[in-house]
Amino acid sequence: MLKAVEKKRAYEGIVEQIRKLIEEGRLKRGDQLPTERELGETLKVSRATVREAIRTLESMKLVQSRQGNGTYVLASSEEALVQPLASALFHEKDDILDILFIRKIIEPYVAMLAAENTTMEEINEMEVVLKQQADQIADGNITMADTDFHALLARMAKNRVLARLLLALFDLLEQTREQYLQNEERAKKSLKGHEAVFAAIKKGDCAAARRAMLRHLEQIEEIIAGKKRRRGRECR
Secondary structure (H helix, E strand, C coil), X not given: CCCCCCCCCHHHHHHHHHHHHHHXXXXXXXXXXXXXXXXXXXXXXXXHHXXXXXXXXXXXXCEEEECCCEEEECCCHHHXXXXXXXXXXXXXXXXXXXXXXXXXXXXXXXXXXXXXXXXXXXXXXXXXXXXXXXXXXXXXXXXXXXXXXXXXXXXXXXXXXXXXXXXXXXXXXXXXXXXXXXXHHHHHHHHHHHHHHHHHHHHCCHHHHHHHHHHHHHXXXXXXXXXXXXXXXXXX
């Protein structure tokens, strides 16, 4: 799978090889990379060069080093393809309301396409995701299934460009969820919003799915905007 690289800026060659293996699906999310020593021997480079490559891959959010437990692939092949786009367009300090504005443009149409294109298998899968979300809310873990809902919705739309764009937004969507889903009441409202979107998708009602998603996002926006206003008054 891997081959020796030129010594000059060798770490870039390692980065390119590993990134390509991820993009091609030959390295998958959760796969463990060989150790630094093994990579160095295979690629005919020093361990320092391997470490530089790993640091670069970590900064690209393609792999994750776990203390005392090795280095693991963090991204899927789709995420590896869109990561450069995400890095170019989006930043961690982007305003949450700006992110929501983009979500309101994209996700209602994702829901509409999902209503048009979803399969019965995906309908059944979404029912499981919503049940998991309800269970996780009861257990106090309120973000994991929310993420699964939006990821599955993108897949149901059958539009690879939209799905990749949502993947590029994924980290920023996580920020939105962290600010919105801070208590059980809000998490339950989020679940109701998801259920309304799903009910329209299950009926194949494209217009209703689009409207339900827009209402869901507007509700999130109202809560976050209200928090920002309260914080602003506290600072005066």
